Amino acid sequence: MTVHDMKHAASDSARLEAVGGRLSRVDGPAKITGAAHYAFEQQLEGLTHAVLVGATIAAGKVTAIDTRAAETAPGVLAVLTPETIMELKTASDWFGNRPSDGPYSPLVREVTFSGQHVAAVVAETFEQAVAAAALVKVWYDEMPAIVDLSDGKAGDGMPIDAMTKEWGDAQSAFAAAPVRICAAYNTPREFQAAMEPHGLIARWQGDELTVWEPSQWLDGMARTYAEWFDIPFENVRLISPYIGGGFGSKALALAHSAVAAAAARMLERPVKLVLSRPQNFTSYGGRAATRQTVAIGADRNGRIQSIVHRGVNETAVDGMWVEPLGSVTSIMYATPNFSSKQNVVRVNTVVPGAKRAPGENPSAFGIECAIDELAYELGLDPLEMRLINYAEQDPHAKKAWSTRQLREAFAAGAEAFGWAKRSPQPRSMREGRQLIGWGVAAGTYPVRRAYGEAVVKIMANGSVEVESSSIDMGQGTYTILAQTAAETLGVPVENVLVKLGDSHFARAGVTGGSRLAGVMTGAVHKATGQALDELIGLGLSDPRSPFHGLQANTLQVRNGRIASPRGEGPELSIAELMSAVGRERIEAKGDTLPASTTPEERYANYTTIAKSIPHTEGDYSRHSWCAHFVEVRVDEDFGTVRVSRVVSALDSGRLYNPKLAESQWKGGIIMGIGQALLEEGIVDRRHGRIVNGNFADYMLPTNADIPDIQTISVGIPDPHSSALGGKGVGELGIVGVAPAIANAVFHATGKRVRDLPITLEKLI
Amino acid sequence: MRDFSYLRADSIEAARNAAALPGAMLLAGGTTLIDLAKCGVAEPATVIDISHIEGLNAIDVTADGALIGALAKMSHVADHAEVKSLFPAVSEALWQAASAQLRNMATIGGNLMQRTRCPYFRDPGNFPACNKRAPGSGCSAIGGVTRGHAVLGVSEACIATYPGDLAVALVALDAEVDLGERKLKVEDFFLAPGATAEQEHDIRPGEVITAIEIPGSAAARRSTYIKVRDRQSYEFAAASAAVGLELEGDGRTVRDIRVALGGVATKPWRARAVEDALKGKALDEATIREASELAMQGAVDHGANHYKIALAPRVIARAILKLGETA
Numbered sequence A: 001m002t003v004h005d006m007k008h009a010a011s012d013s014a015r016l017e018a019v020g021g022r023l024s025r026v027d028g029p030a031k032i033t034g035a036a037h038y039a040f041e042q043q044l045e046g047l048t049h050a051v052l053v054g055a056t057i058a059a060g061k062v063t064a065i066d067t068r069a070a071e072t073a074p075g076v077l078a079v080l081t082p083e084t085i086m087e088l089k090t091a092s093d094w095f096g097n098r099p100s101d102g103p104y105s106p107l108v109r110e111v112t113f114s115g116q117h118v119a120a121v122v123a124e125t126f127e128q129a130v131a132a133a134a135l136v137k138v139w140y141d142e143m144p145a146i147v148d149l150s151d152g153k154a155g156d157g158m159p160i161d162a163m164t165k166e167w168g169d170a171q172s173a174f175a176a177a178p179v180r181i182c183a184a185y186n187t188p189r190e191f192q193a194a195m196e197p198h199g200l201i202a203r204w205q206g207d208e209l210t211v212w213e214p215s216q217w218l219d220g221m222a223r224t225y226a227e228w229f230d231i232p233f234e235n236v237r238l239i240s241p242y243i244g245g246g247f248g249s250k251a252l253a254l255a256h257s258a259v260a261a262a263a264a265r266m267l268e269r270p271v272k273l274v275l276s277r278p279q280n281f282t283s284y285g286g287r288a289a290t291r292q293t294v295a296i297g298a299d300r301n302g303r304i305q306s307i308v309h310r311g312v313n314e315t316a317v318d319g320m321w322v323e324p325l326g327s328v329t330s331i332m333y334a335t336p337n338f339s340s341k342q343n344v345v346r347v348n349t350v351v352p353g354a355k356r357a358p359g360e361n362p363s364a365f366g367i368e369c370a371i372d373e374l375a376y377e378l379g380l381d382p383l384e385m386r387l388i389n390y391a392e393q394d395p396h397a398k399k400a401w402s403t404r405q406l407r408e409a410f411a412a413g414a415e416a417f418g419w420a421k422r423s424p425q426p427r428s429m430r431e432g433r434q435l436i437g438w439g440v441a442a443g444t445y446p447v448r449r450a451y452g453e454a455v456v457k458i459m460a461n462g463s464v465e466v467e468s469s470s471i472d473m474g475q476g477t478y479t480i481l482a483q484t485a486a487e488t489l490g491v492p493v494e495n496v497l498v499k500l501g502d503s504h505f506a507r508a509g510v511t512g513g514s515r516l517a518g519v520m521t522g523a524v525h526k527a528t529g530q531a532l533d534e535l536i537g538l539g540l541s542d543p544r545s546p547f548h549g550l551q552a553n554t555l556q557v558r559n560g561r562i563a564s565p566r567g568e569g570p571e572l573s574i575a576e577l578m579s580a581v582g583r584e585r586i587e588a589k590g591d592t593l594p595a596s597t598t599p600e601e602r603y604a605n606y607t608t609i610a611k612s613i614p615h616t617e618g619d620y621s622r623h624s625w626c627a628h629f630v631e632v633r634v635d636e637d638f639g640t641v642r643v644s645r646v647v648s649a650l651d652s653g654r655l656y657n658p659k660l661a662e663s664q665w666k667g668g669i670i671m672g673i674g675q676a677l678l679e680e681g682i683v684d685r686r687h688g689r690i691v692n693g694n695f696a697d698y699m700l701p702t703n704a705d706i707p708d709i710q711t712i713s714v715g716i717p718d719p720h721s722s723a724l725g726g727k728g729v730g731e732l733g734i735v736g737v738a739p740a741i742a743n744a745v746f747h748a749t750g751k752r753v754r755d756l757p758i759t760l761e762k763l764i
Numbered sequence B: 001m002r003d004f005s006y007l008r009a010d011s012i013e014a015a016r017n018a019a020a021l022p023g024a025m026l027l028a029g030g031t032t033l034i035d036l037a038k039c040g041v042a043e044p045a046t047v048i049d050i051s052h053i054e055g056l057n058a059i060d061v062t063a064d065g066a067l068i069g070a071l072a073k074m075s076h077v078a079d080h081a082e083v084k085s086l087f088p089a090v091s092e093a094l095w096q097a098a099s100a101q102l103r104n105m106a107t108i109g110g111n112l113m114q115r116t117r118c119p120y121f122r123d124p125g126n127f128p129a130c131n132k133r134a135p136g137s138g139c140s141a142i143g144g145v146t147r148g149h150a151v152l153g154v155s156e157a158c159i160a161t162y163p164g165d166l167a168v169a170l171v172a173l174d175a176e177v178d179l180g181e182r183k184l185k186v187e188d189f190f191l192a193p194g195a196t197a198e199q200e201h202d203i204r205p206g207e208v209i210t211a212i213e214i215p216g217s218a219a220a221r222r223s224t225y226i227k228v229r230d231r232q233s234y235e236f237a238a239a240s241a242a243v244g245l246e247l248e249g250d251g252r253t254v255r256d257i258r259v260a261l262g263g264v265a266t267k268p269w270r271a272r273a274v275e276d277a278l279k280g281k282a283l284d285e286a287t288i289r290e291a292s293e294l295a296m297q298g299a300v301d302h303g304a305n306h307y308k309i310a311l312a313p314r315v316i317a318r319a320i321l322k323l324g325e326t327a
């Protein structure tokens, strides 16, 4: 099921195959031809179908559920309610902490958000389940809901002390600064909106559970299932070879997952449950809505004296999500005085979750708009403003940057964009009735590091297999791991088969925070190195080897052929050597964990995020960086904004595959365009319910909204960030796009829009 | 299971007979019907597939007029050379509607019959009150999220916007809809909600749209459709305008002008006050802008849709200016 037709993808020239080469995605042909099977496409004997019933109120109690009509509807096998669903155990959170030892029910009596699952119907066919679900009658005792941050009942929320960052005396320094700006910046509730919905197929065989579910974190989700059902971790097998987009949303086993797995256990039949599109807007959290105020004081030369930052994000009544809003604010610019604090406010929503660059993304919107406002206040070029306040070291951690090619990014981006030709005055550039604006903003994302594990097998026929329970949701794991193994071993890339997405493979932590490539290339590099050592060792020391008796102390493998370094003796293919020494396979498991790691620590490393390594560990502060230059055209009558040009220069360190890195950057930039201009979950304030939970009404950019995007890599290998010198790629691209657009809109129109998205009514 | 029976009609007569059955609904391209069935809004007892009826997809265009069969696909009409040259507003309205995939499936008859995008209308499970769906149940939209709702032709019963594009161009160009026994002006075919929000069209049980007829005219030849929305494509109009213009020999004075609005009214909205104000006038930007404001007489907003009152006249003005410039 993970077999790709590598030969097609790898038909480019040999140089493409090495790490750093522009090899096309090896999983591309399988996806294009339909050979790649996604989770919901599994055909299982006796498969049944579950459909969820969601609460129609945002707060209150379920007082009664009438299931009679649904139970007698054709094809119905079971109607599950909080009373009838089997009892599960409360699972630990992603730090590994168990909030309670009590029972857990994924169907609720106490409703805390609209759409929360209160019942489920399982039937022989999907249509029968849908029809019967509509027959389930639910009565509620409704209570007033807090619908969002602007709700009068919401209050100021509670402080999250861990988010406080302070040095110097920010308040006094701000008050004393000769030039000051202070403004509030808001981002709405946004959704990951992956094309592939959430859902799963769950099958029990005795006490063993197999789950086909799109997953960014097989080991973490397997742990959750094991804890819910109180079975050993090894009894759960999660299978997720292909994922139709995650963007942060597919890292956890969620309530709907529990419903399907419980139903399968109760009915002793496999159950398929796929969330409807509207349910994808209420069954798991998107990006929390945020509010920030940014106050900056500067001297008359534009040098920042103080930054005072306050942030708020919404979270759920029964769950905690902190969107770290001071993350970019505290490191982007040098300032002697700084204060950032954050509150969270509980509202009646599903718990918000991770969406591409959680924290950094809204944080950059605040500080990168504010710095632009300050530049206009001072009459300085916004790019100049950023260079004047360039942070030569991490102002918060007070450590040297591992690498920071941001100055280079500004220079390369400005040059390619033609920034020098910008006319400084707002509303000074136009074409007919289109006002033209240019904006710039910077972005950053920390290098999140963790440990990983991989198995590399050299087979008798000379081919190579790489196995890992990490995943590829389109970012290119299959491809770069094939490149890594091919280069390390010295074989053509088409001889390498990468198998991912099965929790029974060698373990991996979460794919999130742009950490996977750095972690897994390191693990594969190490495992392949071990396999290579064993191969060479056999070649030199096995009496049956044609190299035995040569005086060489090592052998070289190039393009799948083995020879001594100085060329004396024979040249063999790997298969010939394997056959000569009578080996079926060489297998090596490599991991990047310290040798002293205990089994418990290993388990915690792969199934929680508690063990990830801080980006400021040791002597360095590690981040990727970028600068976006954007041109917008705003119709002066209609207020419609179109992005007409984007040039972004990015520092992700060494690129393992520039083609894939560019795709990811561009994907992030496109998502940023959507965030700036279109995306917003719109809530009916009377019902606390999102009313645009579908792809016709939740606006995402179309091809017609996206201009040519030029990306420029300005990174250099960063040995402090990863084994092979790369830094994060996937999240970086989106950070800074929305402020660059907002800044360009100001330059075009003279109007500062501080509430995303910048829709037309805000400009007419 | 929501069972329904499926009938394939081989002729218009068969379709008419079947359409008279209670709970019967026609299926043409299916892009509205299946969508609404999925939302739980459409629950037909019988689905009558008319998509195989021969001869209903003809597109016949001369300088005198266009005759477009009800089963002609949106994409075919949009791309038709004579439609483009003799009725540009019609082609432009279609090109800017929906997506390429939808236009390849959807028919002209079905297009006229598309339903509102009011989110409350489309979600019966969560919002039982909707006069359009369940007469007398109330209106969930009033007091709720109204950014897309209408400002013209609204009533206390319903403020839902008519979402389509084509019909706006047809109303501007005095097109007629052929129902077999009857022929109606497209403008009269659409009904404002008044107290009966459920009645959107003047169509009776057993009637089938067979064709659209658009009279040829100088104003039709110099016509355009401008659609404004946040997203560049695949979004319904925040406001749109179809305008046809005929100038006197001097190239400045208006002999004939037709103006209709979309995205802001409960039905495709003819703006006669704007037409009257401009007929006989020499075109200049100030005159055009001033006259365009007249389209908003009687407009009522519900908060979030207030912007439409400012936006719509600007869309009209832009369309007239564009046509004037090509003089």
Ligand SMILES: Cc1cc2nc3c(=O)[nH]c(=O)nc-3n(C[C@H](O)[C@H](O)[C@H](O)COP(=O)(O)OP(=O)(O)OC[C@H]3O[C@@H](n4cnc5c(N)ncnc54)[C@H](O)[C@@H]3O)c2cc1C
Binding pocket: A696, B025, B026, B027, B028, B029, B030, B031, B032, B033, B034, B035, B070, B074, B096, B097, B098, B099, B102, B105, B106, B107, B108, B109, B110, B111, B112, B113, B114, B163, B164, B165, B166, B207, B208, B209, B210, B234, B235, B236, B237
């Ligand atoms: C996501 C989305 C976006 C869209 N965006 C736009 C847009 O921007 N602009 C726009 O104008 N439209 C838009 N549409 C609407 C689209 O144009 C219509 O769905 C389409 O034109 C309907 O045509 P159809 O042939 O598929 O109709 P069907 O779905 O087959 O039928 C629709 C209705 O018309 C009735 N009907 C069909 N044919 C006849 C007939 N000959 N006589 C009498 N009744 C008939 C049917 O019974 C049914 O009630 C959008 C639709 C979707 C789903």
Ligand code: SF4
Binding pocket: B116, B118, B119, B120, B121, B129, B130, B131, B132, B133, B138, B139, B140, B141, B142, B157, B158, B159, B160, B197
């Ligand atoms: S505006 Fe009309 S369609 Fe929308 S809820 Fe009210 S009555 Fe129903």
